[in-house]
Amino acid sequence: MTQKTLQNCGKCGLCLNVCPVYKLLKEEQASPRAKLQLIKSYDNDTLASSPLLKEIISKCLMCGSCAAICPSGIDHYSKFMEMRQKMARSQGDTPAIKSLIYLLARDYRLNFGSKLARTGQKFLPESFARNYKLGNIPLKNFPKLNRVPFRTANETVILPDKAPVGTVVYFTGCATNYLYDDTGSAAIGILKHMGYCIIIPKDQTCCSIPLLFHGAQDKAFKNILTNIKVLKDLDADAILVDCSTCGEALKNEYPRIIESRGQNDSDAKKIAAKVIDVLTFIDQQFDRLEFDSSATKKISVTYHAPCHSKNTFQSHINAENLLKKLPNVNYKPAPDMDECCGGGGTFFYEYPKIAKKMVDKKIKAAKDLQVTHWLTDCPVCRLNLAGNLTINDRMQVLHPVTLIYSALKSI
Ligand code: SF4
Ligand code: SF4
Numbered sequence: 001m002t003q004k005t006l007q008n009c010g011k012c013g014l015c016l017n018v019c020p021v022y023k024l025l026k027e028e029q030a031s032p033r034a035k036l037q038l039i040k041s042y043d044n045d046t047l048a049s050s051p052l053l054k055e056i057i058s059k060c061l062m063c064g065s066c067a068a069i070c071p072s073g074i075d076h077y078s079k080f081m082e083m084r085q086k087m088a089r090s091q092g093d094t095p096a097i098k099s100l101i102y103l104l105a106r107d108y109r110l111n112f113g114s115k116l117a118r119t120g121q122k123f124l125p126e127s128f129a130r131n132y133k134l135g136n137i138p139l140k141n142f143p144k145l146n147r148v149p150f151r152t153a154n155e156t157v158i159l160p161d162k163a164p165v166g167t168v169v170y171f172t173g174c175a176t177n178y179l180y181d182d183t184g185s186a187a188i189g190i191l192k193h194m195g196y197c198i199i200i201p202k203d204q205t206c207c208s209i210p211l212l213f214h215g216a217q218d219k220a221f222k223n224i225l226t227n228i229k230v231l232k233d234l235d236a237d238a239i240l241v242d243c244s245t246c247g248e249a250l251k252n253e254y255p256r257i258i259e260s261r262g263q264n265d266s267d268a269k270k271i272a273a274k275v276i277d278v279l280t281f282i283d284q285q286f287d288r289l290e291f292d293s294s295a296t297k298k299i300s301v302t303y304h305a306p307c308h309s310k311n312t313f314q315s316h317i318n319a320e321n322l323l324k325k326l327p328n329v330n331y332k333p334a335p336d337m338d339e340c341c342g343g344g345g346t347f348f349y350e351y352p353k354i355a356k357k358m359v360d361k362k363i364k365a366a367k368d369l370q371v372t373h374w375l376t377d378c379p380v381c382r383l384n385l386a387g388n389l390t391i392n393d394r395m396q397v398l399h400p401v402t403l404i405y406s407a408l409k410s411i
Helices: 003-007 014-018 020-025 032-043 051-058 065-069 076-091 095-104 107-123 126-131 173-178 181-194 209-213 217-231 244-260 266-274 278-284 307-313 315-325 352-368 379-387 400-407
Strands: 166-171 196-199 238-241 275-277 299-304 329-331 373-376 396-398
Touching: 003 032, 014 020, 014 032, 014 065, 020 352, 032 051, 032 076, 051 076, 065 076, 065 307, 076 209, 095 107, 095 209, 095 217, 107 173, 166 181, 166 217, 173 181, 173 379, 181 196, 181 278, 181 400, 209 217, 209 244, 217 244, 217 266, 238 244, 238 266, 238 278, 244 266, 244 275, 244 307, 266 275, 275 278, 275 307, 278 315, 278 400, 299 315, 299 352, 299 400, 307 315, 315 329, 315 400, 352 379, 373 379, 373 400, 379 396, 396 400
Parallel strands: 166 196, 166 238, 238 275, 299 329, 299 373, 373 396
Antiparallel strands: none
16 A cells, blocks of 8 residues: 555544444544554654554454445555554564464464363363453353364365265365364365365465464465465365455455565465355355255344455355345344454454453343344354353354254255
């Protein structure tokens, strides 16, 4: 983005109406508009780096809602990422964020880190898990990490039980690989049922969005090149993501970043053209699904639209479509369905009080609907929503694919 683009901000204030942080804090310095002005001043050398400046820039969910509404077409997203890099370089990061960056930069480290964390979960004293929180989430509410990483537990090529109707690549992301393998198993089950041959490349790695958000651009770039190398020559109809943030990376950020580094972006663009979120893919081919007609019990569900599903893919519309069409599902739309939950990558950890207020508001609205299932297609939203429920709330938070898969007829 050029300086001229930043100057294009007409200060109309439309971005304030959609910014979850501004809407909660009602402070101009928390607004996207103010962040842009500060970035402009910093770039013009009229504002020095400081802990306060870093704090203001970081107090953002990177949800993309400001960019989606801006009439001047300002790409807040990339401008914020550039500024986060400058702030990380000049102000440094906390040990926790440094550790996260270290882990995400190499898949073998994540693999090792997840094994260690799983062992830690086994031996964590109950009283400690009850009393301590990671950000706004009590440790006792953290899901158990996958016993075996999803990609290790599954074959690289999975064939359907009938003649294939096509081939898809499944980009699993870190969350499905290490934390929520139920999402991955359900996605595979549905795709097989539809008749697809599924390729799950073993060497894929973190999509890089968390690294980009924390200003680790060089480490992110290495992962981006790895993923492009892994994905570029696979002969498939589509590259599916179950997390819209991974999708945002593959679809928009990879081509932009490759181009910004003066490299040939044709492979990144080829990949981007094939990226689609798994819910949209399923909705587009709904006729391929056969449901178990013997199931009689109807369940009541609602849906939380992750910011990137809404702002990158508009897939929240398809997710709702799907839920409305599912037999045995009574879909109850939440009035605040597309309001941010406050998860925002590591936002729930860095700004637990703000995140808690956001998620509690959502929980109240979902409880009013009296549903048993709360569905969302972002692993961090799932973590944040489920992690802040209590046992008395009697709601289960799942990825929509889990529900779809459980309703299918065995074939
Ligand atoms: S919506 Fe765009 S033009 Fe309007 S204040 Fe926000 S950044 Fe500026
Ligand atoms: S990305 Fe989201 S949280 Fe950040 S400034 Fe824009 S609207 Fe606000």
